Amino acid sequence: MAAPDLYVDKVTKKPLPIETIGTSQTAYLDIDLNITDGSVQHMTAVFAPDPTALSGPVDIILWLHGDKSYWNKNHTDERGFHNKSIQYYLNNLPLCDLRNFIIKQKKKKFVLVAPTMTNPARG
Numbered sequence: 001m002a003a004p005d006l007y008v009d010k011v012t013k014k015p016l017p018i019e020t021i022g023t024s025q026t027a028y029l030d031i032d033l034n035i036t037d038g039s040v041q042h043m044t045a046v047f048a049p050d051p052t053a054l055s056g057p058v059d060i061i062l063w064l065h066g067d068k069s070y071w072n073k074n075h076t077d078e079r080g081f082h083n084k085s086i087q088y089y090l091n092n093l094p095l096c097d098l099r100n101f102i103i104k105q106k107k108k109k110f111v112l113v114a115p116t117m118t119n120p121a122r123g
Contacts, residue, residue, distance in 0.1 A: 059110035
């Protein structure tokens with residue numbers, strides 16, 4: 001089976017660059033999950049805390065994020081992110097710094113796969 005293409009930005013028409021944090025890397029792939037509400041981008045984040053350690057068997061963590069509301073303990077920073085991509089989630093919500101949390105763990109021989117999921121805005 002061929003690897004999926006990198007996700008292409010709708011505005012620039014260019015593939016999104018691979019993001020790096022130290023030696024870790026996040027690629028955004030175009031994987032159509034057949035979600036038909038029309039609001040979801042076909043973007044799946046694939047994060048490796050240390051790509052050089054990925055040989056032989058590797059554990060895969062599939063993260064299906066759900067709730068599309070964000071707030072801090074004092075509710076001084078509240079926002080929804082309905083119809084936003086996983087890239088938005090990983091890069092714009094400071095309390096959801098999942099990649100840096102993972103980087104601090106000792107085990108590095110795994111990849112995190114996180115597709116963009118939909119949860120239409122509630123009225």
